[in-house]
Amino acid sequence: MAVIDQTSKFGKVFWPLLAWTVALIFFFPIFWLVFTSFKTDADAVKPEFLFKFTPTLENYTNMTENYDYWRFAINSVITSTFATLFALFVGVPAAYAMAFNPSRHTKDILVWMLSTKMLPAAAVLYPMTFLTKNYLGIFDTHFLIIVVLSLINLPIVIWMLFTYFKEIPKEIIEAGKMDGVSTWGEIKDILIPLAWGGVASTALLCFIFCWNEAYWTVRLTTTDAATLSKLIEGNRAPEGLFFGRLSAVSAAAVGPIVVLGWFCQKQLVRGLTFGAVK
Amino acid sequence: MKLVYKTALAMVLGGATATTASAADELTIAIVNNGHMINMQKVAEAYTEATGTKLNWVSLEEGVLREQVTSDTATGGGQYDIINIGMQEAPIWGAAGWIEPLEFSADYDIDDMLPAMRNGLSHDGTLYAAPFYGESSMVMYRKDLTDAAGVTVADNDSWDNIKAAAAAIHKPDDGIYGACLRGKPGWGDNMAFITTVVNSFGGAWFDKDFKPQLDSQQWKDAINFYVDLLGNYGPPGSEGNSFNEILALYNEGKCGMWIDATIAASFLEVDGVAYAQSPNAGNPVGANWLWAWAMAVPAGSPNAEASKQFIEWATSKEYIKAVADHPEFGWGSVPTGTRASTYAYPEFQAVAGFAAAEMAAIESAAPAATDLKPYVGVQFAAIPEFPEVGSAVAQEMAAALSGAKSVDDALAAAQSAADAIMKEAGYY
Numbered sequence: 076m077a078v079i080d081q082t083s084k085f086g087k088v089f090w091p092l093l094a095w096t097v098a099l100i101f102f103f104p105i106f107w108l109v110f111t112s113f114k115t116d117a118d119a120v121k122p123e124f125l126f127k128f129t130p131t132l133e134n135y136t137n138m139t140e141n142y143d144y145w146r147f148a149i150n151s152v153i154t155s156t157f158a159t160l161f162a163l164f165v166g167v168p169a170a171y172a173m174a175f176n177p178s179r180h181t182k183d184i185l186v187w188m189l190s191t192k193m194l195p196a197a198a199v200l201y202p203m204t205f206l207t208k209n210y211l212g213i214f215d216t217h218f219l220i221i222v223v224l225s226l227i228n229l230p231i232v233i234w235m236l237f238t239y240f241k242e243i244p245k246e247i248i249e250a251g252k253m254d255g256v257s258t259w260g261e262i263k264d265i266l267i268p269l270a271w272g273g274v275a276s277t278a279l280l281c282f283i284f285c286w287n288e289a290y291w292t293v294r295l296t297t298t299d300a301a302t303l304s305k306l307i308e309g310n311r312a313p314e315g316l317f318f319g320r321l322s323a324v325s326a327a328a329v330g331p332i333v334v335l336g337w338f339c340q341k342q343l344v345r346g347l348t349f350g351a352v353k
Numbered sequence: 354m355k356l357v358y359k360t361a362l363a364m365v366l367g368g369a370t371a372t373t374a375s376a377a378d379e380l381t382i383a384i385v386n387n388g389h390m391i392n393m394q395k396v397a398e399a400y401t402e403a404t405g406t407k408l409n410w411v412s413l414e415e416g417v418l419r420e421q422v423t424s425d426t427a428t429g430g431g432q433y434d435i436i437n438i439g440m441q442e443a444p445i446w447g448a449a450g451w452i453e454p455l456e457f458s459a460d461y462d463i464d465d466m467l468p469a470m471r472n473g474l475s476h477d478g479t480l481y482a483a484p485f486y487g488e489s490s491m492v493m494y495r496k497d498l499t500d501a502a503g504v505t506v507a508d509n510d511s512w513d514n515i516k517a518a519a520a521a522i523h524k525p526d527d528g529i530y531g532a533c534l535r536g537k538p539g540w541g542d543n544m545a546f547i548t549t550v551v552n553s554f555g556g557a558w559f560d561k562d563f564k565p566q567l568d569s570q571q572w573k574d575a576i577n578f579y580v581d582l583l584g585n586y587g588p589p590g591s592e593g594n595s596f597n598e599i600l601a602l603y604n605e606g607k608c609g610m611w612i613d614a615t616i617a618a619s620f621l622e623v624d625g626v627a628y629a630q631s632p633n634a635g636n637p638v639g640a641n642w643l644w645a646w647a648m649a650v651p652a653g654s655p656n657a658e659a660s661k662q663f664i665e666w667a668t669s670k671e672y673i674k675a676v677a678d679h680p681e682f683g684w685g686s687v688p689t690g691t692r693a694s695t696y697a698y699p700e701f702q703a704v705a706g707f708a709a710a711e712m713a714a715i716e717s718a719a720p721a722a723t724d725l726k727p728y729v730g731v732q733f734a735a736i737p738e739f740p741e742v743g744s745a746v747a748q749e750m751a752a753a754l755s756g757a758k759s760v761d762d763a764l765a766a767a768q769s770a771a772d773a774i775m776k777e778a779g780y781y
Contacts, residue, residue: 117622120601141394201424208430215432293417297432298381298409309412313541314596314616315388316604 105333112323119318134323142306144327151302151328153217154292155285158224162232162281165225167274170236171262175248185237188230196290207295215297223295224285232281239273240266275342279335286332303328380660381409382435385418385646388620389486389688390437393667396675396682400666406659415541419740426451426651433651434660438482440645440720441733441740443474447481453650453657454479457665465670465692467712470645473720473729482647483668486616487690489714490549490631490642490732493603493618493707494610497625498522498529506610508630509640512553512578515610515632519586522609531586533608534579537595538751540743545642545732546612547750549631551575552639557726558734558742563780565771567746567764575634576760580753592755614644615690615714618707628710630717638725642732643718645690670694677701690715738778745770 079086111119113130138144173181203223208214243266251265267274289304296305307328310321336343384390394410401408411433413421422436426446438446446452457463463471463480470484492515494506502521507514519531535546548558556571566572583591588602596617602608604622611617612631631641648667650660666672673695676687685704687695689711695701696712705711720731728734733743746767753763775781 120604122605200420204424204430205428208425208432209428214430293413294421297383297411301411305413308414308417309386311414312386312388312597313415314614315620316597316600317386317388317391 105329108322108329109326111318112326114319114322116317116319119322120316134320135327137320138323138327142310142324144306144324147301147303147306148327148331150217150220150300151286151304152331154220154224154300154302155282157217157221158228158285159278159282161221161225162228163274163278166229166232166236166277167262167267169233170240171266173233174237174240174243175245185234188233192227192230200294203291203295214295215299215301217300219295220292220300220302223291224288227288227291228281228284231284232277235277235280236270236273239270239277242273243269272342272345275339276345279339279343283332283336378405378659379407379409380434380656380663381411381432382437382648382663383411383413383418383422383433384437385415386412387486387646388686390646392676392679392682392686393485396672396679397667399675400663404662406663408663429651429653431651431654434654434656435664436649436651437485437646438649439647440473440643441730441735443482443647443649444476444729444735445737446649447476447479451652452481453652453654453661454481455483455650455661455664456480457483457661461665461669462694465694467691467693467715469643469715469718469720470691473643474645474647482645482649483664484645484647484691485668486688487643487645487715488614488616489644489690489711489718490546490613491615491618491707491710491714492610492612492629492631493621493626494518494629495522495608495623495625496627498609499627506627506629509637510629510632512550512582512632512634516578516582516586519582519610523586528607529609530588530602530607531609532582533588533594533599533602533611534583534591535595535599535613536583536587536591536751536754537593537598538744538747539595540733540740540747542595542747543592543750543754544743544747545644547576547579548732549640549642550579550634552726552731553631553633553636554578555634555636555725558739559726559728559775561727563727563736563775565742565768565775567768567771572764573760576750576753576764578634579750580760583754584756592751614642615707615711618711619685619689619705626706628707630710630714637717638719638723639731641714641718643715643720644732738774738780742771742774745774 079089081087081090112134113132114124114128115131115133118124118128173185204214207219213219247269248261248265251261256264287304289308292302292304293308296302307321307325310317310324390412397408400406418437422433422438424430425432426436447454466484467487470487471480474480474482474484492506499506499518499522504518504521506518515532522529523531535543537543551557551572554571554575556569556575557566560566588594588607594602596613599608599611599613600617600620603611606623618626618628633640648664650657650664654660668691670692673687673692676682677684677700683704684698684700687701689695689705689708696708702708718731720729722729728736733739749758749763749767749770752758753760758766
């Protein structure tokens with residue numbers, strides 16, 4: 076395929092148009108979700124009310140009054156925040172070690188870590204449920220969800236951090252070492268400030284993955300540690316069309332993460348493209 | 354970092370405390386997210402006020418509910434005091450000792466419970482789950498369309514007449530499809546309907562040795578008929594349609610006829626709907642299904658007595674009256690299909706045009722084991738392996754419907770899958 080020159084007249088129109096089209100395609104489901112959330116359940120499924128309807132906040136008031144939205148939201152904030160912090164707490168030293176003091180097994184370890192993501196979650200559902208419920212007594216606790224979310228995201232966190240850290244010249248770290256800086260000092264005072272964009276984008280992505288995780292948060296909780304994923308799951312009805320209510324719950328669940336992504340998009344893009352162009 | 358550590362530690366302790374604190378005046382109830390269950394959460398505020406029992410509702414999608422409740426009950430996890438289960442699970446779990454037998458006070462009037470429901474939720478004559486709402490299946494058709502086409506639909510009509518009526522009202526260019534039926538794969542989705550068709554053709558899932566019968570002539574005839582009817586007179590993409598998808602189509606005025614759960618009648622918003630008992634191909638036994646969402650108490654629950662008390666209230670005549678009298682609901686919202694007394698209220702009859710048809714369908718449903726089928730259940734077999742067998746067969750039936758496989762190939766593959774599951778389970 077011939078490459079369209081960005082500076083040509085056609086390119087100046089074509090590329091922005093393509094970018095907007097792609098952006099609109101990606102944004103449309105979010106828009107439709109929010110749009111539907113202002114319809115009643117009855118209106119949400121009627122074609123005659125597809126665009127023309129009387130907006131209502133009924134679904135949102137119902138969600139906060141009857142579905143305890145804030146309890147689920149607070150649990151999501153707690154578990155996602157602490158899982159992200161814990162993943163970074165383990166991931167930063169691990170990535171540091173592998174980036175600056177690699178052994179001949181480093182690559183194998185990295186691949187092995189990533190391969191754990193290939194394990195189907197359902198395969199360990201029963202032992203996880205049985206052990207956490209009957210032996211450890213930590214079923215439906217924040218602690219369990221934080222640990223699980225951290226561990227399932229740890230491979231990606233380490234991989235991302237490893238990639239960013241590899242971009243930093245080894246000599247800078249060695250210079251610090253020669254100046255008598257401790258290992259922790261190297262990480263805290265040299266590495267993290269230099270790779271701040273990468274660390275921030277890793278943290279953000281990890282937070283987003285934790286927030287959106289549904290398989291384990293639905294299955295390892297009952298009431299105390301249930302997150303917004305569980306609230307959405309619980310609003311799916313096998314018999315009955317409650318799309319207005321489901322849309323409101325879903326919009327309120329994805330809302331915070333969309334806002335967070337919006338505010339942090341600069342860091343996110345900078346971090347994700349860090350080292351991409353050499 | 355100290356702060357992170359301290360907070361994490363506090364959560365460990367807090368979490369551990371949370372799992373052990375289970376006061377007797379607090380009940381955790383796992384429910385499926387259906388309209389009647391949602392209403393119950395509001396109506397039950399009165400129960401909390403009267404008894405002081407706090408109710409924690411855990412609303413779950415049907416598949417997840419089954420998965421969670423099964424693992425919790427089987428492992429004796431004790432996460433839930435009351436669980437929502439269906440008619441497929443109740444007799445099996447009762448026999449396995451996973452759920453408590455239910456005995457209620459004389460005021461409960463258990464004889465008012467519809468016999469089909471009571472039998473379907475019992476094992477060896479002991480009730481293990483109390484029905485919260487129940488359903489059978491029936492034909493819901495647009496009389497305005499059948500009248501205009503000059504055709505009729507009768508109670509227990511023959512499948513040939515149903516097909517002729519569907520053909521007469523099928524006008525895809527005008528956006529009207531003759532027959533809307535379940536096609537989405539799932540043992541509770543397409544297989545619920547397909548099983549009733551097979552039953553009506555004289556077929557069954559298993560013989561007396563529990564060998565699958567999917568390669569029988571009855572299955573072949575039934576599936577060929579189903580694929581022909583839905584393929585020619587159904588909406589496009591029927592292999593993706595189940596209850597909710599068809600409900601949406603029906604309310605958009607796109608379905609001339611729908612054979613599905615009687616509960617659907619209470620959601621229909623189009624004019625001119627008429628009802629008829631399920632069609633059959635000469636064998637009316639098993640042509641209409643029977644299902645209930647019921648409430649049960651996991652064995653060994655520390656709050657068993659309080660839980661039974663709540664179930665007694667939530668499945669009583671008083672509860673039905675409480676829904677009817679509730680300012681947000683009324684007689685149109687009462688859970689149906691459980692008690693004969695509900696159908697006797699003139700106020701209910703006035704708002705529920707489907708009441709008589711629903712009651713007749715439930716009363717004629719026959720879940721008991723017979724010579725033809727050695728298992729309990731109409732649209733399912735009440736054996737632990739059925740969900741696995743049903744799900745495997747469901748995929749093959751959807752493939753036959755979409756045209757990805759021929760009916761013969763799909764049935765052969767289904768027979769082979771079912772045979773392997775039953776052999777592995779040790780039936781033969």
